[in-house]
Amino acid sequence: MAGHSKFKNIMHRKGAQDAKRSKLFSRLSKEITVAAKMGGPDADSNPRLRLAIQNARGQSMPKDNIERAIKKADAGDVETYDEIRYEGYGPGGIAVIVEALTDNRNRSASNIRACFSKNGGALGETGSVSFMFDRVGEIVYPASAGDADSMLEAAIDAGAEDVQSDEEQHVVTCAFEDLGEVSKALGDALGEAESVNPIWKPQNLTPVDEEKAGSLLKMIDALEDDDDVQNVYANFDISDEIMEKLAS
Structure with missing residues (x-):
């Protein structure tokens, strides 16, 4: 297998995990709570919380769940993770x-x-x-965000390193340290991504x-x-x- 199809197996696993909605929401909630506890409840000044909220929205997590996870960190009785x-x-x-x-x-x-x-x-x-892995940033957009050529152009303009596109999604990768800057530039050009994460890429x-x-x-x-x-x-x-x- 060559090109973007190499990512298919990895994304298949992600798709299988995403199907378990309650477990997925639990993991997203935990990340939001931990991020809010570590860096404060203001997403504008807390990059980790901002990404956690964005990922939760990308998975259609209800707004009430997101707000509850943030308030849990404010309550002061949350576990130390x-x-x-x-x-x-x-x-x-x-x-x-x-x-x-x-x-x-x-x-x-x-x-x-x-x-x-x-x-x-x-x-x-x-x-x-x-x-055997590289620590990189990964930004995922649905296929509806644009065709492969337009996504590649937007990604290059944003400072990304690569784009792998298939019939379901566009997977943009960038240097780990550039994740915040690249995701913001893509967000300005294309709208909010489905997910923005640091990952281990084989x-x-x-x-x-x-x-x-x-x-x-x-x-x-x-x-x-x-x-x-x-x-x-x-x-x-x-x-x-x-x-x-x-x-x-």
């Missing part, structure tokens, strides 16, 4: 990065380790796989056969189902044919 990154290998030697927000490090480590081991993977040390993708693909996707589903897990990134490449077989 730690941001932790776990790294390891899944079936087929696939590199996996898991980002978590947790109020109990021991619980999270135990649960995530179990997700790996029960599905043919192995949790490693911090840094064991992250060297430098290369590893093909996975049907047997390993089933185990790998089961492991990723288990990780995404954990309440402490915010994001899962992996460097796998599963063919459309295998995806269709596994989905049937």
Whole structure:
């Protein structure tokens, strides 16, 4: 697979996660609350909160939910969450990065380790796989935002590095440190994005056969189902044919 189609498998996982609306809203709420607690409730002066709210809106999260998450941080009785990154290998030697927000490090480590081991993977040390990924900014627009050429032009003008377009969406990537500036420029030109996030982008993708693909996707589903897990990134490449077989 070449070009933007390389992103299809990764975005498929995101689509599967987004289908679980209540869990998605819970994760978005947690990020809003943590951002508001760390940097204050004013989105204009708190870039992390501004991005969290934008992402919540992009997923059609109700305004009341957003405001409630911000007020929770103001209440002062909110749990203290730690941001932790776990790294390891899944079936087929696939590199996996898991980002978590947790109020109990021991619980999270135990649960995530179990997700790996029960599905043919192995949790490693911090840094064991992250060297195979680049930390970049990712801005996602729906396909309705424009055609591929117009999106590429807008992205270049905004200072982005790349755009991958398919029939469903446009995925814009930029340098991690430029995420705020690029997303603002694109917002001025195209309107609000569906999501704006720092991500771990694989430098290369590893093909996975049907047997390993089933185990790998089961492991990723288990990780995404954990309440402490915010994001899962992996460097796998599963063919459309295998995806269709596994989905049937």
